[in-house]
Amino acid sequence: MTPESDDGSGERSSGDRGGTDGSRVASGGGVTPDAHGDADADADESLPADLVDADESLPADLVDAVVRLCKADTLLVAMDFDGTLAPLVPRADDARPLPASAAAFAALADLPGTTTALISGRALASLRSVATPPGSTLLIGSHGAEVWLGPDAAPLQLDEAAAERLDNATSVLKEVTDHFPGTSLEHKPAGVVLHTRQATPDTAAAAVDAARTALSQLPELYVTDGKQVLEVAVVRADKGDGIRVLREATGATAVLFAGDDVTDEDGFGALGPDDLGVKVGDGHTRARYRIGSPEDVPALLQAVLAARKAIRTGRE
Numbered sequence: 641m642t643p644e645s646d647d648g649s650g651e652r653s654s655g656d657r658g659g660t661d662g663s664r665v666a667s668g669g670g671v672t673p674d675a676h677g678d679a680d681a682d683a684d685e686s687l688p689a690d691l692v693d694a695d696e697s698l699p700a701d702l703v704d705a706v707v708r709l710c711k712a713d714t715l716l717v718a719m720d721f722d723g724t725l726a727p728l729v730p731r732a733d734d735a736r737p738l739p740a741s742a743a744a745f746a747a748l749a750d751l752p753g754t755t756t757a758l759i760s761g762r763a764l765a766s767l768r769s770v771a772t773p774p775g776s777t778l779l780i781g782s783h784g785a786e787v788w789l790g791p792d793a794a795p796l797q798l799d800e801a802a803a804e805r806l807d808n809a810t811s812v813l814k815e816v817t818d819h820f821p822g823t824s825l826e827h828k829p830a831g832v833v834l835h836t837r838q839a840t841p842d843t844a845a846a847a848v849d850a851a852r853t854a855l856s857q858l859p860e861l862y863v864t865d866g867k868q869v870l871e872v873a874v875v876r877a878d879k880g881d882g883i884r885v886l887r888e889a890t891g892a893t894a895v896l897f898a899g900d901d902v903t904d905e906d907g908f909g910a911l912g913p914d915d916l917g918v919k920v921g922d923g924h925t926r927a928r929y930r931i932g933s934p935e936d937v938p939a940l941l942q943a944v945l946a947a948r949k950a951i952r953t954g955r956e
């Protein structure tokens with residue numbers, strides 16, 4: 641129904657969303673922009689998009705896609721945290737979800753046939769502490785290397801060789817942070833992260849260059865760039881792996897995934913035609929839909945909540 645696409649064919653809607661005026665015409669006006677005319681024609685038969693009490697800042701084609709998504713028998717709502725549920729902040733420990741996003745996410749977790757999950761680059765312990773998710777929310781941390789599918793799930797255990805690689809990478813990056821003011825390290829069970837958000841742009845760039853050069857001398861590391869971070873993992877995993885694990889664990893027949901960063905592209909790549917990928921913010925993406933910032937995420941989640949509630953109520 642909604643194949644993911646990276647062709648930039650003009651169906652994306654965020655770039656021209658135009659601030660608060662939006663492109664969505666209120667239902668009372670009786671006009672819905674036909675930005676998505678090739679979408680499945682029966683999508684609106686049982687639940688017209690304008691029944692969904694969505695914030696008008698959401699693009700109309702995204703609201704239509706949400707309604708289609710919410711018809712799934714089993715829905716997984718998987719969200720990135722930093723830059724998606726929570727605005728980006730200089731200190732990672734200070735990040736918190738926007739209250740309206742947290743409230744809608746928690747309400748979704750309570751709906752039948754609906755599972756919520758967070759998929760984050762953070763270590764699980766860090767994710768739990770800043771996100772305080774509902775108890776039933778499944779958690780993927782460290783970009784897929786850490787998985788929490790309930791209290792019986794086994795914690796990540798590194799083998800000896802991987803533990804040694806992690807020690808070596810940590811030593812190298814420690815030297816970098818000693819030399820470049822404003823940079824810092826975050827330690828994870830299967831990786832280490834260089835943070836440069838509090839450094840000047842020149843210092844940040846020099847620190848990342850130095851880190852990359854030093855890390856290139858070490859074997860079997862997976863190094864990825866993020867927003868003002870350089871991630872080093874000793875276990876190969878990405879957010880696409882996270883989506884696949886969650887889909888299998890929950891039996892989801894459709895998945896919503898939203899994320900803002902480069903590493904979320906692996907998650908978008910794991911989505912199928914019945915799923916919905918939403919990029920938050922600017923930048924190239926494989927996601928078919930886009931919203932402007934974390935401040936737009938409450939409207940997205942509220943639309944999913946309203947549509948899911950309406951559809952489940954109609955069914956039961």
Ligand SMILES: [Mg+2]
Pocket residue numbers: 720721722723724899900901
């Ligand atoms: Mg993010």
